[in-house]
Amino acid sequence: xxxxxxxxxxxxxxxxxxxxxxxxxxxxxxxxxxxxxxxxxxxxxxxxxxxxxxxxxxxxxxxxxxxxxxxxxxxxxxxxxxxxxxxxxxxxxxxxxxxxxxxxxxxxxxxx
Numbered sequence: 001x002x003x004x005x006x007x008x009x010x011x012x013x014x015x016x017x018x019x020x021x022x023x024x025x026x027x028x029x030x031x032x033x034x035x036x037x038x039x040x041x042x043x044x045x046x047x048x049x050x051x052x053x054x055x056x057x058x059x060x061x062x063x064x065x066x067x068x069x070x071x072x073x074x075x076x077x078x079x080x081x082x083x084x085x086x087x088x089x090x091x092x093x094x095x096x097x098x099x100x101x102x103x104x105x106x107x108x109x110x111x112x
Contacts, residue, residue: 009102
């Protein structure tokens with residue numbers, strides 16, 4: 001079972017952590033199932049960028065980006081070449097290391 005190493009993030013996991021999840025699981029699902037409350041304003045349907053992560057290791061083991069994800073990522077804060085929407089990034093057999101960006105574009109959260 002692949003391991004997802006999450007680099008420290010002040011809100012979601014200040015010390016950093018790692019979780020495991022079966023291959024075929026999205027990174028977002030794996031985080032949520034392990035009590036890491038990453039934002040996912042569109043309920044994981046690739047309609048926002050709140051679950052944006054940067055894959056620091058293991059990027060090539062994930063499924064390929066499709067056109068919808070590429071279009072949506074263009075709107076993400078802090079976009080990098082290894083950026084993915086965690087709801088669309090499906091684990092294979094290789095471990096991955098991710099960074100959750102410090103900010104996300106979430107109008108609902110910003111208005112509170």
